[in-house]
Each structure stands twice: as structure tokens, then as C-alpha cells.
Amino acid sequence: MNFIYKTVFLLLLVTSGVSAVAEPSPNLGNTPMESDEVFKDFGGKPGLVAIMDDFMVNLVADPRTKPYFDNEKQTYIKAMLVEQMCELMNGGCTYPGRDMKSSHTGLKINRAAFNALVEDFQLAMDKHDVPFRSQNKLLAKLAPMYRMIEEK
Amino acid sequence: MQCSKKICLSFLVSSALASTAVMADMSASNKLLLTGGVSQVEGAAGGGLTPWAVIGGYGTNDEIGANVHYTYAKTGDYKLDSYGVTFGFYDRFELSIAEQKFDIGNLRNKVAAGLGADVIGRDTLDQTIIGAKLRVFGEAVLDADTWMPQVSIGAQYKRNHDEKFIKSAVIGAKSAEGVDFYVAATKLFLDQSFLLNSTLRLTKANQFGLLGFGGAKDDNYTPQLELSGAYLINKKLAIGAEYRMKPNNLRSPANAALFGGQNVVNLKEEDAFDIFVAYAPTKNVALTLAYVNLGNIATVAPVGANYGTQEGVYLSAQFGF
Ligand code: HEM
Numbered sequence: 001m002n003f004i005y006k007t008v009f010l011l012l013l014v015t016s017g018v019s020a021v022a023e024p025s026p027n028l029g030n031t032p033m034e035s036d037e038v039f040k041d042f043g044g045k046p047g048l049v050a051i052m053d054d055f056m057v058n059l060v061a062d063p064r065t066k067p068y069f070d071n072e073k074q075t076y077i078k079a080m081l082v083e084q085m086c087e088l089m090n091g092g093c094t095y096p097g098r099d100m101k102s103s104h105t106g107l108k109i110n111r112a113a114f115n116a117l118v119e120d121f122q123l124a125m126d127k128h129d130v131p132f133r134s135q136n137k138l139l140a141k142l143a144p145m146y147r148m149i150e151e152k
Numbered sequence: 153m154q155c156s157k158k159i160c161l162s163f164l165v166s167s168a169l170a171s172t173a174v175m176a177d178m179s180a181s182n183k184l185l186l187t188g189g190v191s192q193v194e195g196a197a198g199g200g201l202t203p204w205a206v207i208g209g210y211g212t213n214d215e216i217g218a219n220v221h222y223t224y225a226k227t228g229d230y231k232l233d234s235y236g237v238t239f240g241f242y243d244r245f246e247l248s249i250a251e252q253k254f255d256i257g258n259l260r261n262k263v264a265a266g267l268g269a270d271v272i273g274r275d276t277l278d279q280t281i282i283g284a285k286l287r288v289f290g291e292a293v294l295d296a297d298t299w300m301p302q303v304s305i306g307a308q309y310k311r312n313h314d315e316k317f318i319k320s321a322v323i324g325a326k327s328a329e330g331v332d333f334y335v336a337a338t339k340l341f342l343d344q345s346f347l348l349n350s351t352l353r354l355t356k357a358n359q360f361g362l363l364g365f366g367g368a369k370d371d372n373y374t375p376q377l378e379l380s381g382a383y384l385i386n387k388k389l390a391i392g393a394e395y396r397m398k399p400n401n402l403r404s405p406a407n408a409a410l411f412g413g414q415n416v417v418n419l420k421e422e423d424a425f426d427i428f429v430a431y432a433p434t435k436n437v438a439l440t441l442a443y444v445n446l447g448n449i450a451t452v453a454p455v456g457a458n459y460g461t462q463e464g465v466y467l468s469a470q471f472g473f
Binding site (some may be wrong): 132136139141146 | 293
């Protein structure tokens with residue numbers, strides 16, 4: 001009996017330990033940050049939404065990225081980006097979208113387009129006064145996704 | 153921000169680099185700002201003193217990029233002018249050519265006055281450097297989730313144009329030409345906004361080759377380590393430091409022949425280091441300002457050329473296409 005109680009107790013401990021650290025969304029593309037410090041520098045969810053609005057404006061204005069984003073999917077992509085960035089920055093969101101590989105296959109994205117998008121994102125973050133160090137902390141989460149997004 | 157064709161062209165015309173106007177066609181500026189390094193003193197993309205594993209120019213993996221650079225360094229008793237062009241092909245291969253002019257006029261005059269004979273007989277020592285670099289693996293910037301650096305191998309063929317003097321009894325270099333071989337590893341720790349590079353070079357070059365290759369003390373290839381660290385303050389601004397070990401091959405034959413073995417012509421070579429600020433106002437322009445310390449170069453104390461450590465300022469401007 002004693003043994004069973006002990007086992008149940010231990011199991012409870014283990015599972016509660018696991019559920020305290022929520023599993024990241026399977027399609028997130030990278031592991032989330034350990035704290036929400038960077039998320040705060042982005043102005044939380046409202047700040048992030050405002051940055052993504054400007055980001056999309058930049059993407060459509062940039063001839064290198066316009067062909068990809070100048071269409072009716074804008075609103076959906078923006079909403080997905082907000083959830084993805086929010087979860088990556090440990091902002092308490094759950095990214096519900098597709099994985100990075102399947103959502104970008106067939107788009108023929110090369111390094112020039114990838115870097116162009118990063119630049120347009122930097123401009124949007126600059127505009128909202130996100131500290132450069134925090135920008136780079138998020139970019140460090142996004143940059144490795146080139147392996148899933150680029151097609152050569 | 154990015155180099156629109158119009159801005160590129162007007163820049164080309166206004167800087168009167170008419171012969172390079174053809175390059176506007178292959179104009180590519182799709183790498184991220186400052187991630188391509190600047191042109192180091194021998195023409196390769198890197199820091200100021202050391203080549204890095206990055207490929208020069210802002211071209212990405214299906215583009216060609218190029219830049220020209222001019223560098224001026226002034227230490228206590230010497231000056232160095234250097235200019236050249238660097239081509240990057242598909243972010244894979246780099247070709248560079250640089251011309252260096254090392255001003256030793258000061259030393260020449262002191263020696264001539266002291267000995268009553270113009271032993272040095274020239275105001276500058278010149279060399280041409282042709283460099284090639286191949287990226288072997290890794291992505292210095294984008295592979296932010298691993299420790300794996302970008303690794304490149306490279307070679308620099310150097311031809312000194314003052315063969316007679318550098319092989320004379322004053323300097324005693326063994327050769328006027330040489331090839332340096334190096335392997336470089338560069339890693340941007342993006343989440344720390346910090347870049348590290350280390351380069352291992354096999355070389356016989358004396359003072360980068362300006363005093364020839366090999367000498368009475370040593371005429372073998374030796375491995376030399378070169379380290380750079382840079383902190384990115386923002387997109388356009390980086391500060392950093394570099395350390396470059398150099399061989400110490402020379403022992404002036406004149407010391408034994410004329411001065412009874414006394415170290416009168418002191419050619420002891422020492423390591424170099426610098427502390428730099430690099431600023432890229434746009435993708436087409438990078439400016440580097442540094443404090444540089446080259447150690448001892450050539451000292452002839454009895455004639456008043458008691459020089460010692462050469463430290464001073466290093467300025468470099470790079471224009472990309
Ligand atoms: C790290 C960089 C990137 C991230 C994090 C990212 C993220 C996303 C996300 C979350 C979606 C929505 C996925 C879904 O359908 O549920 C998406 C879709 C899309 N992305 Fe990206 N993306 C990146 C780079 C790029 C680049 C470089 C381009 C093109 C220049 C691009 C073009 C698109 C397009 C066109 C779609 C819509 C695809 C479709 O549904 O037809 N993305 N991206």
C-alpha cells in the first residue's frame with residue numbers, strides 16, 4: 001500500500017512537473033524563450049500586433065517581397081505571425097498555424113528574399129523602438145528557420 | 153536603405169569609378185548589414201587586420217557582389233596606404249586584389265643622415281596581394297541555434313616589389329614572394345549580438361610581406377593565430393578588437409657584418425592588435441576607425457631612429473556594389 005501511495009505521489013510529481021512547462025506548439029519552428037523579457041520589450045501583444053501591421057506594410061512596399069505578400073492572405077499571415085512570435089517570446093500564446101516547411105513549399109523563397117524579409121522586420125521593430133538586443137534575441141529564434149523556408 | 157539601382161548608379165557616376173559601372177548590372181545587396189565584415193588590410197573580407205570566414209560583398213547565394221576599399225594607417229614613424237577590390241561569388245567564393253604602399257621615408261632620412269649614405273634608397277615598400285577564399289561549410293549569421301561556425305579556407309599570394317632592398321644585407325629576407333594559407337571560423341552569436349572569429353594562418357611573411365618572406369632567423373612556415381571579437385551596438389554600428397600574431401623571422405645580416413653582432417638594425421617582429429569601430433550608414437558604405445598597434449617594425453637607434461612600438465590610427469572606407 002505504502003508502495004502504491006509513493007508511486008502515485010511520484011507519478012503526480014513527475015507529470016505536474018512536465019505540465020508546468022507547457023509543450024510548445026508542434027509547428028512553432030523553434031523552441032520558445034525561457035522568459036518573457038523580450039516579449040515585454042515588444043510591448044506585449046498590443047505592441048506585437050502594431051509591429052506586425054507595419055511589418056506587412058513594409059513587405060508589400062518592398063519590391064523583393066511584394067510578390068509574396070500583395071494578396072488577400074495578408075490578414076491571415078499577420079495573425080499567424082503574431083501568434084508565432086508571441087509564443088516564441090514566451091508571451092503565453094499558442095501558435096495554431098501550419099509548420100514552416102509546408103507553409104512555404106512551392107514559394108521558391110531564396111536567401112535574398114529571406115534576408116529582405118528580415119530587413120523589413122528590423123525596420124518595423126526599429127519604428128516601434130524595440131531595443132536592438134531584444135530584436136536580435138527574436139531574430140536568433142527565426143534565423144535558423146531558413147533551413148525549412150528556403151528552396152534552392 | 154537597400155541599394156536601389158538608381159542610388160547605386162548615381163553613386164558610381166559621382167565617385168567617377170566609370171570603369172566599374174558595368175558592375176551595376178550584377179548589383180546585389182541582399183546580405184544583412186555589416187554581416188559581411190569589412191575589407192581587411194590584405195583585401196579579404198574580415199576585420200581590419202584579420203580575414204574572416206565570411207564572403208565579401210553583399211551578394212547572397214545566387215548573386216555576385218563586389219566592393220572597393222581604401223585604407224590608411226599612420227603609426228608613430230610609418231604610414232600604410234592600401235586599396236583594392238574584393239569580389240564575392242554566390243556567397244561561396246571570394247577573390248581579392250590589394251595594393252599596399254608602406255611609407256618608410258622617415259627611417260630612410262634618419263639612416264641616410266646618420267650614416268652619410270642613402271642605404272635604404274626608397275621612400276616606400278610596395279606589395280600586391282591576390283587573395284582567394286572558399287566557404288567550406290556553415291552559415292555564420294543564420295545558424296543561430298548551433299555552435300557551428302562558418303568555416304572558410306583561403307590563400308593570399310603576395311608579391312613584394314622591392315626585392316633588391318628586402319633581400320639586401322639590411323633586411324635579409326629570403327624571398328620577395330610568398331603564399332599565406334589560412335582557415336577561418338566565424339560565428340555570430342545573434343542572441344548576444346556578438347561576433348567571434350578565429351583564423352589560423354600558415355605564413356613566412358615578415359610584416360605582412362612588406363619586408364619580404366623568411367629571414368636569417370627562420371625561413372619556415374609557422375602557424376599564427378588571429379582572433380577578432382565584435383559587439384553589434386545596432387544595425388549600423390559595431391565595436392570590436394583584434395589580435396594577430398606575426399612571425400619573427402628577420403635578423404639583419406648587417407648586425408653581424410658591420411656592427412660586431414650588436415642588434416643595431418632591430419627587425420624584431422611583434423604581434424599586432426587593434427580596437428575598432430565600424431559604421432555602415434548604408435549597405436554601400438562601411439567606415440572603420442581603429443587604434444592599431446603593430447609592435448616594433450624596424451629600429452636603428454644609433455642614427456636616431458629609436459622607434460619601438462608602432463601604434464596609431466587606422467582608417468578604412470569600403471564602397472560596395
Ligand atoms: C523566419 C522567417 C519566416 C517566418 C517565421 C514565417 C512565418 C510564416 C507563418 C507563421 C505563416 C503562416 C503559416 C500558415 O499557413 O499557417 C507564413 C506563411 C507565408 N509566408 Fe512566411 N515566414 C517566414 C519567411 C518567409 C519569407 C522569407 C517569405 C517570402 C519572402 C514568406 C512568405 C510567406 C507566404 C507567401 C505565406 C503564405 C503561404 C500560403 O498560405 O500560401 N515567409 N509564414
